[in-house]
Each structure stands twice: as C-alpha cells, then as structure tokens.
Amino acid sequence: MTSSDLQAVRDHIASRIIGQQAFIDSMLVCLLSDGHLLVEGMPGLAKTTAVKALAESIEGDFHRIQFTPDLLPSDLIGTDIYRHEKGEFEFRQGPLFHNLLLADEVNRAPAKVQSALLEAMAERQITVGQKTYPLPQLFMVLATQNPVEQEGTYHLPEAQLDRFLMQAVVTYPNRDEELRILELDSEQQRHHPTPPSRRLSQAELFAMRRAVAEIYLDPRLNHYIVDLVQATRHPKLYDRDLGRWCRFGASPRASIALARCARARAWLDGETFVTPHHIQSVAPEILRHRILLTFEAEAEGVTTDAFIKRLLSLVAIP
Known part of the structure; x- marks a missing residue:
C-alpha cells in the first residue's frame, strides 16, 4: 500500500x-x-x-x-x-x-x-x-x-x-x-453531494497502518523526540521565559505520539524514512493539548502554539 x-x-x-x-x-x-x-x-x-x-x-x-x-x-x-x-x-x-x-x-x-x-x-x-x-x-x-x-x-x-x-x-x-x-x-x-468514488475498506486501512509502522525511524531521531518532550517539562534549561510560561509538560504518551505520527506523515509524503521535518510538522498538533501554561503566560498573551514554536527552535536537531 x-x-x-x-x-x-x-x-x-x-x-x-x-x-x-x-x-x-x-x-x-x-x-x-x-x-x-x-x-x-x-x-x-x-x-x-x-x-x-x-x-x-x-x-x-x-x-x-x-x-x-x-x-x-x-x-x-x-x-x-x-x-x-x-x-x-x-x-x-x-x-x-x-x-x-x-x-x-x-x-x-x-x-x-x-x-x-x-x-x-x-x-x-x-x-x-x-x-x-x-x-x-x-x-x-x-x-x-x-x-x-x-x-x-x-x-x-x-x-x-x-x-x-x-x-x-x-x-x-x-x-x-x-x-x-x-x-x-x-x-x-442545485445538486446532491457526490458520494465518494470508492470507500476504503478496513482491510486496506489496516494494511496501510502496517506499512506506516515499517517506516524507518533513526535511533538519533528517537533521542530528538525524547529531548523535545523532556524540554516541555524542563523548559527553563533552554530559555528563561519558557521556564516562566510552562506549568506542566507533556506525558510519555506525547513521545509515542510523535514517533507514530511522524511515521504517518513520512508515509503520506511518499518517504521511506522519517526526517526531523516530519517530527516538527506534527509536533504542534501533538503537544498543544498536553502543555499547560502558567497564568503569567496567559497574562502576557503567550499561546501554547507560540511556546511550542519557540521550543522547536531551541532543541538541537541531530
């Protein structure tokens, strides 16, 4: 598939x-x-x-x-x-x-x-x-x-x-x-909506999921994923303002989600391996509901997406 x-x-x-x-x-x-x-x-x-x-x-x-x-x-x-x-x-x-x-x-x-x-x-x-x-x-x-x-x-x-x-x-x-x-x-x-040309069967979908799981993820990118999630829990190690803005970081489910979704993103792009770009492209959707900002951040108008964008710019890419 x-x-x-x-x-x-x-x-x-x-x-x-x-x-x-x-x-x-x-x-x-x-x-x-x-x-x-x-x-x-x-x-x-x-x-x-x-x-x-x-x-x-x-x-x-x-x-x-x-x-x-x-x-x-x-x-x-x-x-x-x-x-x-x-x-x-x-x-x-x-x-x-x-x-x-x-x-x-x-x-x-x-x-x-x-x-x-x-x-x-x-x-x-x-x-x-x-x-x-x-x-x-x-x-x-x-x-x-x-x-x-x-x-x-x-x-x-x-x-x-x-x-x-x-x-x-x-x-x-x-x-x-x-x-x-x-x-x-x-x-x-004027016209009724056109139905889909064909429906994706569940067997085809499960085959696609197996193909996604086979996408290669370099061990160094596993370290990058963990570093990103760890940075949401200890942001002050990367930036003083980030430390003031974050109350709670992401759970280990975020690490699992980053790996899974980066593989899916790579597969959709027709690639056979994951790159840092794939991880960064899915990071906002995975992290934005798992990070809790401080009242100080809200008072300064800092959004979760702005926090994530700044974090991605600071964590080193392998």
Missing part, C-alpha cells in the same frame, strides 16, 4: 470543504496512527462536515452524538434492558460501539459523560457492571469543540485530553476560499 491509495479519501474530503489542508492532513495522520482526534474551532468552520466526509470515505459504521449538558453516560455506553420473555437482562450497545464516532461539541457535556468516554478511548473497551465489552478493531473518536470562552462549555479533563493523539485547530478561511465556499454551496443546492 502507498499514499496514493488514500487519494480517493483525500479528494472526497476536499470536495466537501474548501481549504483546510492542514486539518485534512491531521485527520489522515490520526487515522493511519490509530488514534483519536480533537478538533477545535469557532462554529461554522466545517469541522463536522469534514469529519462526516472522512466517515463516508471509509468502510464501517459511523455515528454522530451531539454532546449536551443533559447527556448521560448510558447515552454513550448503552444499558442493560430487562427482557420479560427471557427473565434476564440484556445489554443494548450504545453509540460507542461504532467504528467512527463523531463527538460533536464534546466540551458541552459534564464530567460523568467525559469519564464514560475516557475508558473507550484509552482501553478500547466498555465496562458495564461486572462485564467488559471490547470495541471494534477499527475505533476512532473525532471530537469537535468550541473554544472554552464560548457560553456553556467546560474544560476537558487533562486525563482525557491526553488520550487524544492530536489536536487540530481550524481557522477562518481567507477571502478567496470564502468565495469558493459560496460557489460550492450554490452547487450543492
């Missing part, structure tokens, strides 16, 4: 949304790396549309959940139903048992619902009472969230944020892209 085999998926997503190439690449990297994706952006930026387009391109079950403050854990997991004819309880599976799950506006649900999602994302299983149920082999959560400054939103727990392999940020389109969005909307009003 080669990256050209994913072209039909990329083309279908691009036919539904205009621009946002970095976001599309993040979805594909996350898919190839067998991880979950958190997507943040203001309302109306086609986050949900893009995720739906990805789901349409892949063979498997898809389900969308609109997260709201009154959502219950059983609305995700499922529940035991008593069957009078059998005289016993029977488990009815919830939406988490689908292959692709769109958790729309995930940060509008309370803590109990987030906890229910946590086991599924981390362990690929669901526990109800004394029974544990495995999830499908292909299981991916694509969660969208509005910025926490929006009314009625909650901060996601750090433990759950760490389970997301990547966090993509969707920004406003430029003027030319917005004109093309108007043209696309007019066309879709």
Whole structure:
C-alpha cells in the first residue's frame, strides 16, 4: 500500500470543504496512527462536515452524538434492558460501539459523560457492571469543540485530553476560499453531494497502518523526540521565559505520539524514512493539548502554539 491509495479519501474530503489542508492532513495522520482526534474551532468552520466526509470515505459504521449538558453516560455506553420473555437482562450497545464516532461539541457535556468516554478511548473497551465489552478493531473518536470562552462549555479533563493523539485547530478561511465556499454551496443546492468514488475498506486501512509502522525511524531521531518532550517539562534549561510560561509538560504518551505520527506523515509524503521535518510538522498538533501554561503566560498573551514554536527552535536537531 502507498499514499496514493488514500487519494480517493483525500479528494472526497476536499470536495466537501474548501481549504483546510492542514486539518485534512491531521485527520489522515490520526487515522493511519490509530488514534483519536480533537478538533477545535469557532462554529461554522466545517469541522463536522469534514469529519462526516472522512466517515463516508471509509468502510464501517459511523455515528454522530451531539454532546449536551443533559447527556448521560448510558447515552454513550448503552444499558442493560430487562427482557420479560427471557427473565434476564440484556445489554443494548450504545453509540460507542461504532467504528467512527463523531463527538460533536464534546466540551458541552459534564464530567460523568467525559469519564464514560475516557475508558473507550484509552482501553478500547466498555465496562458495564461486572462485564467488559471490547470495541471494534477499527475505533476512532473525532471530537469537535468550541473554544472554552464560548457560553456553556467546560474544560476537558487533562486525563482525557491526553488520550487524544492530536489536536487540530481550524481557522477562518481567507477571502478567496470564502468565495469558493459560496460557489460550492450554490452547487450543492442545485445538486446532491457526490458520494465518494470508492470507500476504503478496513482491510486496506489496516494494511496501510502496517506499512506506516515499517517506516524507518533513526535511533538519533528517537533521542530528538525524547529531548523535545523532556524540554516541555524542563523548559527553563533552554530559555528563561519558557521556564516562566510552562506549568506542566507533556506525558510519555506525547513521545509515542510523535514517533507514530511522524511515521504517518513520512508515509503520506511518499518517504521511506522519517526526517526531523516530519517530527516538527506534527509536533504542534501533538503537544498543544498536553502543555499547560502558567497564568503569567496567559497574562502576557503567550499561546501554547507560540511556546511550542519557540521550543522547536531551541532543541538541537541531530
């Protein structure tokens, strides 16, 4: 399998949304790396549309959940139903048992619902009472969230944020892209959206994941990855200001994610080995939700992305 085999998926997503190439690449990297994706952006930026387009391109079950403050854990997991004819309880599976799950506006649900999602994302299983149920082999959560400054939103727990392999940020389109969005909307009003030319089978996807795992990662780049993650925990060793701005650094999951996603990025680029550029290109999406800045940094207007950019410029490349 080669990256050209994913072209039909990329083309279908691009036919539904205009621009946002970095976001599309993040979805594909996350898919190839067998991880979950958190997507943040203001309302109306086609986050949900893009995720739906990805789901349409892949063979498997898809389900969308609109997260709201009154959502219950059983609305995700499922529940035991008593069957009078059998005289016993029977488990009815919830939406988490689908292959692709769109958790729309995930940060509008309370803590109990987030906890229910946590086991599924981390362990690929669901526990109800004394029974544990495995999830499908292909299981991916694509969660969208509005910025926490929006009314009625909650901060996601750090433990759950760490389970997301990547966090993509969707920004406003430029003027030319917005004109093309108007043209696309007019066309879709006249004609139904075109379905994908072909759907990627799960067997093909798993073969791609095996091919990604075979991409060569030099041991020196393993050291570079660890140095980057260590630098988020001890930033004052690299820069005095960085030390003032960071409260908590990234966990070892960030090191694993950097290696996995760098391999996927290299494979998408048609390369057979990972370079420092591949690591640096995926680092912002992997680190931005795993680093907690200080109040001092927020007061000075320092963003997590600015912190990561400066860190990447200071850590030595092998």
